[in-house]
Amino acid sequence: MTQVSMTNPAPSRVVASLRGCTRRYPGVLALDNATFEVSAGEVRALLGKNGAGKSTLIRMLTGAEIPDSGTVEIDGQSLTHSGSGRAQESFEKGVRVVYQELSLVPGMTLAENLFLGRWPRKGGVIQYDKMEAEAAEAMGRLGLNLPPNRLVAGLSPAERQLLEIARVLVGKPKIVILDEPTSSLAAAEAEKVMAAVTRIASEGIAVIYVSHRMNEIRQIAHSATVMRDGRIIDTVDVKGADTREIVRLMLGSEASQNAALEDKSRSKVVLEVNSLALAPKLSSISFSLREGEVLGIAGLLGSGRTELLQAIMGVRSFDDGDILVDGRSVRSAGYKQMVKKGFGYTPESRKEEGIVPLLGVDENTLATNFSGVTKGGILSSSLMAEATRKVIDRLHIKTARTDTPIGTLSGGNQQKVVIGRWVYANSRVLLLDEPTRGVDVEAKAQIYAIIRQLAAEGRSVIFVSSEIEELPLVCDRVLVLRDGSLQEEFKSPNIDQDSVMAACITGH
Template sequence: MVADGILLRVKGLTKKFPGVVALDGVDIEARAGEIHGICGENGAGKSTLIKMLTGAHTPDSGTIEFDGVTYTALDPRRAMAIGIGCIYQELNLIPHLSVAENIFLGREIYLSDSLNILDRAQMNAKAAELLADIDLNVSPRARLGTLGVGHQQMIEICRAIWSNAKLIIMDEPTSSLSEKEAHDLFRVMARMKERGVAILFISHRLDEIRANCDTVTVMRDGRTIESFAMKERSVDNIIQLMVGRNIQNKYPKERAAHGDVVLSVRNLNRKGVLHDINFELRAGEVLGFAGLVGAGRTETARAITGADPFDSGTIEVFGKEVKIRQPLDSINAGIAFLTENRKEQGLILIQSVAFNATIVKMHKYGKAGWLSLKGIRETARKICAEMRLKTSGMDMLVGKLSGGNQQKVVIAKWLLSNAKIFIFDEPTRGIDVGAKVEVYKLINQLVAGGAGVIIICSEMEEVMGMADRILVMHEGEITGEMTQEEATQERIMYAASGFKQAS
């Protein structure tokens, strides 16, 4: 380690992609034994910086000094060898191998140097030690694929510990974790830190940054704006640095007049998943679904939109029963569903922004759509501009956008459809604070125009800030209902834990 405790020192790192300067002279320093948060708007260059450190990409210029040695570029093997570990959001593990096999993947223990035979007993024993070390109650022999995402991430951390990583990088690790899993992760991070490991932690959840980071660096437009000790700044201050302006009202809710019932779901059942789901949604209303991860909210949305089958129940749109057997049926009935897992379900990564944004519309109007394609593209452009989509143009491939910007394209796509009922599953996951406000304003516009909107959110503040009425689910059942005025965190938590409230 360098004398002043600085483990990593990045200087003037630059990376250009066709049409985009992703990094424009980035400087950042991380000390051993600190959790260093990196914040910035979508497309600010956070993931690109990480990719330089893990050797996934080569910088155009600049230097990376690590553990006293200066590099102009790293490759994945070298990065790992010198002690840089990374927990990617898309996990790099192999589901059909065991936990132990995954931990030692590429660095297996052999019976002897000359024999090419794995020492499974020792690998399992060592894995058990590593797992116990981070208080993870999982068998080394368990198949990885049987574990939840949170535990799989912990296995990645075991890998990093085993490789003696001095720096562990995490790019939005909590975005798909439940609150409890995230909590476990923070506990393990704190332990790593005590041992002198440096952690780079990227998140759009500023409350997590505040609670867990010692130091924070804010990036904007491919540059590092400022680094400071977390305790010296407020979250509002970070927001100001990130987006370059003040955000007065994080939840700019505007109430619309409520009209007729647009969607009515009665006695919806799916064995073992959904139990007697009943609710109505009115024109002009924002209905929030709260609950813990796995409570059945996404499953309800998937049943209503034909993504999953259901056993019994009826769905009425504008007072008329509709038979929904596949997604197309729900699209034709005027229901738009913005899925939680956008990469898998929402976008065609090898197509352009314009194509993805207009795909629903083209589908709906068939050949006639060609006539107004120009108009649609114009509207797509407008919505993307409102959400501050960062792209080199409407023809850029969606797969090359930053994570958060891909999500904005999905939102644009559905906003362009003529739907009257919108179901948004975690609409602002992975989206920066500034763009969140724009998404909320678009929701305001939708309900002002007479649409009914359902938002499924795990963030309590968001659902309380934006929904007129909140339904709470627990284990496939609706366990609570309250208006925005009645809602408190305690009341939602109570119902989310399975206690039914007396209405």
């Protein structure tokens, strides 16, 4: 694994600060007397579970929110506007932010996206030569050497994230805020983003880096500010801080220890994959899954992990090989047939494929089997509420009502609903593709506990994750997918994340 070299910056001027800032919403104290500052050239990690106050702090710095009390200063100057002009005031003073949800337009060129809404003009005509030259310069600062007239649609996920960062470098920013910039990237792709962050900081630009990936934070950040319940709990030196202590600061208590994983070597085989091939990603995949086992699949982005799950689930047809359920071939089975056989699948992209944001938690949870909540062929609101409440209670989903639109829930609670959909359907084999992507440390721990509980009940799980460090926490076995086949196997309790990562990148 490539290590991003970070040295503590020399004492430098403070470029952004909050002094005693408090912000209240109806019934919620979002920020409680927060004092915070970051210096030029510093990379500061901002940590905390969902609802800790991170987003409110960021919105204070960008001018999107005004504190009820306290002051916000950018490069020694207070933000003074009290209306919609405050965000523009912050922008003009040098504050830039890249949010988790990318905002690029696929049908436009790289240069057009970098200058979106502020294209250079002369006499009312867009100056394409100037725009492309400045775009090339901004991208070059991050090592993104691509033709500025290329369409965004052809970029990889990492290249799109780098382009978003390059966009905020146009002009003269003093501070760049990155909100989960690698949450949708595998480790090798994330390295490119982290290298870009190092370049930005080396130019004297302050960086606030929001992430739930502790290994990543240790590589990229000089210090970390931990928030909880709207308060800044502490700011620690990342190099000397113990991960368990940081998690304790985030949660307010000791993180629960994972129960010892049980040996599943003698249990019944429920799924067999034999010599499965699916061009161009998979050439020869063979493995078995046992009842009550959690099997991890590790591999770099693009290694074929998602395609493998989709082939098993009947979402994608494969070229050769066979899949057996309880010893019988299901080669020609489609998605509906696999659901009937007790299989459930949570897709990698929760927001695009896993939920219907405007529908309620109930409709999203019960979508696999509405027949159980009908009377005379008509959906019963009382039966729907009762069935949904059982799943909510079991998976500890935080929602005031069963019919609350799922799009208003946090990412972690949305993901628990997606998993809960298959719990409600009583699925016995769960195929989980990146089930903890974009969720906070508390929600991750809850999802791990849910998975282990389901395994204890005899359900089998295939767990795909780009975050290698979480595989030892939840898996009985881990298989490494590389160069189209499964190359290595690790068994609990000997699943070492460094060895798994090395196995993933060998040959690349």
